[in-house]
Amino acid sequence: MRASAKSRAGVADLGADRILTGVDALAIREAAEETGLAVTLCTLLGVYSDPARDPRGHTVTAVYVAEARGEPRAMDDARAAGLFPGCACAGAGV
Numbered sequence: 001m002r003a004s005a006k007s008r009a010g011v012a013d014l015g016a017d018r019i020l021t022g023v024d025a026l027a028i029r030e031a032a033e034e035t036g037l038a039v040t041l042c043t044l045l046g047v048y049s050d051p052a053r054d055p056r057g058h059t060v061t062a063v064y065v066a067e068a069r070g071e072p073r074a075m076d077d078a079r080a081a082g083l084f085p086g087c088a089c090a091g092a093g094v
Contacts, residue, residue, distance in 0.1 A: 023062050031066070035081045036073040039066040 024041055031039040045063040053059060072081035 027062065027064050027066075031068070033076050034078050035068075036075050037068040037070045039068045041066045 027041060028039055031037050042065045045065050047060060047062050049058070049060045051058045053061075074081045
């Protein structure tokens, strides 16, 4: 998804939230809230942190490879949403 002016305008990411139920559950919930997609997480791609990345404060980002079902829609904080073809989990070696 492409972030709105409310968060980090123009930056491709999903939203952020406090982790209350575990990182995997948070990623699944945020995908649904921000894009309307139901996702199945395949693997954790990486965890990234940069104190200067977000002007609201230091954040840590967990990036997943996932399979999505549905049509992406810009929802909640999203300005735009889309899929990245060619990244399917099955047979991708991830």
